[in-house]
Amino acid sequence: MKKHDHQPPGWATGLLRWYCRPRLLEDLEGDLYEYFIRNVRDKGLRYAQLIYFLDVIKFMRPYTIRKIDPFHFLTHFMMIGSYFKTSRRNLVRNKLFSFINIVGLAVSMSVGLLVIAIVNDLRSYDDFHRNHDNIYRIITHNHPEGQPTADFASSSGRVAQRLRSDVPGIADFTIIRNGFSGDAQVGQNTFPLEATWAGQSFFKILTFPLVAGDPSTALKEPYSLVLTEKTALKLFGNTNIVGQTVRFDTLDYQVTGVAKDVPHLSHIRFDALISYATADALYGKKGDGFNNWDNMWSNYIYITLPKGGSLVGVQRALDQISKEENRALQHRKITLSLQPFNDIALGRKLSNNMGPRTEPATLWILGGLAFVIILSACFNYTNLSVARSLRRSREVGVRKIIGARGSHVLGQFMTESVLISLLALLFSFALYLLLRKEFLAIDPHVAKIFTLDLSLRSVLCFIALAVFTGLAAGFLPAVFFSKINALSVMKDASGIRIFRHIGMRRVLIVAQYALSLIFIATTLVGYSQYKGFLNFDLGFNTENILNIKLRGADAAALKKDLAEIPEVKQLSQSSMVPSVGSMYGFDVKYYPAGAALPVDSGLVWVNTVDENYVPIHKHQLVAGSNFVLRPEKGNESELIVNQQVLKRFNIGGRDPQKALGHVIEVDGQKLTIVGVMRDFHYGTVENKIEPVMFRYSKSEPQGYLNLLISSTDLASTMAKIETAWKRFDKVHPINATFYDEQIEEAYSGFSMMVKIIGFLAFLAICIASLGLFGMVVFTTETKLKEISIRKVLGASEPGLVYLLCRGFITLLAIAALIALPVTYLLFDKILLTRFAYHQPIGLAELLGGTLVVMLLAVVMIGSQTAKAARSNPAKVLKSE
Amino acid sequence: MKGTNLGEFEELVLLTIAALGLEAYSVAICDELERYTGRSAKLGVVHAVLNRLEEKGLSKSHLGDASATRGGKRKRFYEVTHAGKVALTRAKDLREAIWRDIPGFNLEGSI
Known part of the structure; x- marks a missing residue:
């Protein structure tokens, strides 16, 4: 045995x-x-x-292996009509289930469509260049001794000088330099204009068609100017302007071409191009390091290879160039490498990058979130289909008895789910159009990067998504139905054990709710962190300070005008606005008091300010005083530092009082420490507090005016300020922002993420709630007789509600137990590690969202179960 | 008469079927063959030959009753058809005719 x-x-x-x-x-x-x-x-x-x-x-031999039955496939084909018919009837008959499924799938797929459109946009960046597969950008790697390597998208002008003679094996190259900014005078009118310097072969390598002018010579001569159609219309009112001149300061530039406007999906963007020969003529000849090997900050060099050319030879030549040039450098090396043109918009992070760039990881995250949401909707479909299998098992039984095989039933249910998801696609497309508008408006940067236009490729991807979603959603129910035993179903419909898959369904519900809870908790915690960043104590005052960006003119007259406005209490000048992301630093040398030689050197961040800056921003001086002298530019001798500087150089044994009088050499000037201020946040909260110094300058023409405003009528005050600005600068519009808004702007990326996650949380909760609702309705319906009998035997209504709710509440509790620790760890171990300073993760935020979701679910379950419990048992039992 | 020619192994299998009578199913045939020849007869080989014999019309088969010893699966019993009997007899006659023509001394001493 x-x-x-x-x-x-x-x-x-x-x-x-x-x-x-x-x-x-x-x-x-x-x-x-x-x-x-x-x-x-x-x-x-x-x-x-x-x-x-x-x-x-x-035993797998020719005579044992099953023959493929062509008839078998033919029946599938013939039966499709019947599948459609039964699917349609089922959709109409079970309105609630169809509604839940279609709405859930439509909502979740609209997110999927958005992600597809985003991915499509990013993948088709720079595709309009005819030669895009064959273009490479030369990128630079800076290796300072003893410090990590930094990678730059830009490279030195020296590279371009040497390319022609020393690099065989390239077909052509061009150089681009950003940063031309000037006031264009056309006749009597003046317009601010920002332009890009571009080398002679620019139009040969890159596909920016000209509507007028000769592409091969347009950027050849110095002082040549190519305008885009848009700029041409702005400056001249028409595009027939080749040969006209535009005046910048004292120099005349000749318009040699008009280019079509730059396509949206291009990492190179310009309003106007100026021949690179101009930059060479203006700066290159002066010998102030314009073409130095280590001046690698502003130029971008693109090369093309000849047909069948190899990268290896070019790379070897570049290595040779860097080897020769590096001999002149001390304590660091600079190397070059090639980056494929197609990898620029969707590639690795490089400093000094030009144009939009998206981290591939972002795409994976977005795709993952969309996947999770769609999966949740698929769970609904699976759950509800299996749950109502009782009703359809007879149909399957009849089909099987008539001669359908398992695979036919499988096909039928797959067809049905694909049909439903295609129907959902129609709705989700409408939703997508809405979502697209919202997404593009969520942040100005987003609209700059994406167009999200429809293309054949994206439409095909949409349909593929719908089909895959349908298959994924329908797979489990289809397998379940195809395994139904026809005989036992026909004998006794209740014999089919619908509750057999209850374990799987429980897991799916828990997974759905856990995801929803993670999303909502993430949103709430993220939002409270974001608020924390905005209200963070930076160590100085930002309230009621209006920062006005200056445009290169000495602002003495404007200051006088502004000071007369009564609401402007005080004003100061600074070269930059700290704590919103930008940072400027110097390598400084430290001379102890009386010493002739420096004992230490290191990087110190800098802001150049006037004497009013410290009081307006309420920086606390722990020792010494504000700037006393009022020297002209270049003659300053005073310096205010923060406590970190004392710590870094160990000045005066870190005692602020003793640090006064010590000397720090900045950029060749010896400055004496006259004040020590309390540490404050110069960078964003992502950065640790580091050494910072304030230098003195009476006037910063490229910097900011900081106005301390005290006003009850902000609109009229702003109008007054604007009038003063217009008197001062007729060309540029005023650029004035409150400090607090600038800080908000600095964390806009974070707030955008919170918004997106919040939206997804909303969707996830909607979908999970729909699914739970469907399950509750189904369960109470199937248990109606049981409830009635219990009632007849004397069960109380609350008791019945408890009986019906119990299972679902347990599931929700399990989901919460999974979701909350996961969210906490997510923030604690991953998301917040980037930030050097952040608030503790609040328990209230973690639990708050959970409670709301739970409450929603309990109300839903409660209402349905109470309805069932209140039903009249006589009516229910009569119909047996 | 292409297709009715018997290979040596086919002939052995067909003979075993005949010898086993009503008990001729694949596993029993294998066992009998092993007993007769002293060589191991693989089920795979025998199964293929049984299948081929049936295709040639030399044997026919039917499923027997289910029994618990085989996991509830029925046995397939084989029997020799008329054509099979003819083929076996012809093969035997052929050999005997040749044996008769062998002069006695030709095989003497070689055994």
Whole structure:
């Protein structure tokens, strides 16, 4: 008897059944079993199982393998009409379930569509260049001794000088330099204009078509100017302007071409191009390091390879150039490499990058979030379909008795789910159009990067998404139905054990709710952190300070005008606005008091300010005083530092009082420390507090005016300020922002993420709630008779509600137990590690969202179960 | 008469079927063959030959009753058809005709 307990491996038998012809199967299976039993007896179970498996493999022969039945496929094809018909009828008959499924799928897929459109946009960046597969950008790697390597998208002008003669094996190259900014005078009018310097071959390598002018010579001569159509219309009012001149300061530039406007999906963007020869003529000849090997900050060099050219040779030549040039450098090396043109917009992070760039990881995260949301909707479909299998099992039974095979039933249910998801696609497309508008408006940067236009490729991807979603959602129910035993279903419909898959359904519900809770908790915690960043104590005052950006003119007159406005209490000047992301630093040398030689050197961040800056921003001086002297530019001798500087250089044993009088050499000037201020946040909260110094300058023409405003009528004050600005600068519009708004702007990326996650949280909760609602309705419906009988026997209504709710509440509790720690760890270990300073993760935020979601679910469950519990048992039981 | 020619192993299997009578199913045939020849007869080989004999019309088969010893699977019993009997007899006659023509001394001493 014991021998019979040993069974051959089931999957091997499954394989045999799968491939073997039905006619041969039964006795062959019997034969193999007989041998198996013999082997178990003689050689042991392990050996017998191995032999059994090998025999199954060995029996795969031409005469045993099942023939593909063309008729089998033909029936599928013929039955499609019938599948459509039954699917349609089912959709109409079960309105609630159809509604839940279609809405859930539509909502979740609209997010998927958005992600597809985003990915499509990013992947088609720079595709409009005819030659885009063959263009490479030369990028620079800076290796300072003892410090990590930094990678730059830009490279030195020296590289371009040497390319022509020293790098064989490139077809052509061009150089671009950003940063031209001037006031263009056309006749009597003046317009501010920002332009890009571009080398002669610019139009040859890159595809920016000209509507007028000769692309090969347009950027050849110095002082040539190419305008885009938009700029041309702004400056001249028409585009027929080749040969006209535009005046910048004292120089005349000749318009040599008009280019079509730059396509949106381009990392190179310009309003106007000026021949690079101009920059060479203006700056290159002066010898102030314009073309120095280590001046690698502003130029971008693009090369093309000849047909069949190899990168290896070019790279070798570049290595040779850097080797030769590096000899002149001390304590660091600069190397060059090539970056494919197609990898620029969607590639690695490089400093000084030009144009939009997206981290590939961002795409994965977005895709992952969309996947999770769609999965949640698929869970609904799976759950509800399996749950209502009772109603459809008879149909499957009849089909099977008439002659449908398992695969036919599988096909039918897959068709149905794909049909539903295609229907959902229609709705989700409408939603997507809304979502797209919202997404583009969420942040000005987003609209700059994406267009999200429809293309054939994106539409095909949309349809593919719908089909895949349908298949994924329908797979489990289809498998479930295809395995239904026709005979037992027809004998007794209740014989089919609908609650057999209850475990799986529970897991799906828990997963859905856990995800929703993670999303909502993430949103709330993220939002409170964001608020924390905005209200963070930076160590100085930012309230009521209006920063006005200056445009290169000395602002003495404007200051006088502004000071007369009564609401402007005080004003100061600074070269930059700290704590909103930008940072400027100097390598300084420290001379202890009286010493002739420096003892230490290091990087110190800097802001150049006037004497009013410190009081307006309420920086606390722990020792010394504000700037006393009022020297002209270049003659300053005073310096205010923060406590970190004392710590970094160990000045005066870190005692602020003793630090006064020590000397720090900045940029060749020896400055004496006259004040020490309390540490404050110069960078954003992502950065640790580091050494910072304030230098003195009476006037910063490229910097900011900082106005301390005290006003009850902000609009009129702003109008007054603007009038003063217009008197001062007729060309540029005023650029004035309150400090607090600038800080908000600095964390806009974070707030955008919170908004997106918040939106996804909303969707996830909607979908999970729909699913739960469907399950509750179904469960109470199927248990209606049980409830009625219990009621007749004397059960109380609250007792019945408790009985029905119990299971669901337990599931929600499990989901919460999973979600909350996960969210906490997510923030604690991953998201907040970037930030050097942040608030503790609040328990209230973590629990708050959970409570709301739970409450929603409990109300939903409660209302449905109460309805069932209140039903009149006589009516229910009468119909039996 | 292409297709009715018997290979040596086919002939052995067909003879075993005939010898086993009503008990001729694949596992039993294998066992009998092993007993007659002293060589191990693999089920895979025998199964293929049984299938081929049936295709040639030399044997026919039917499924027997289910029994618990085989995991509830039925046995397929084989029997020799008329054509099979003819083929066996012809093969035997052929050999005997040749044996008769062998002069006695030609095989003497070689055994």
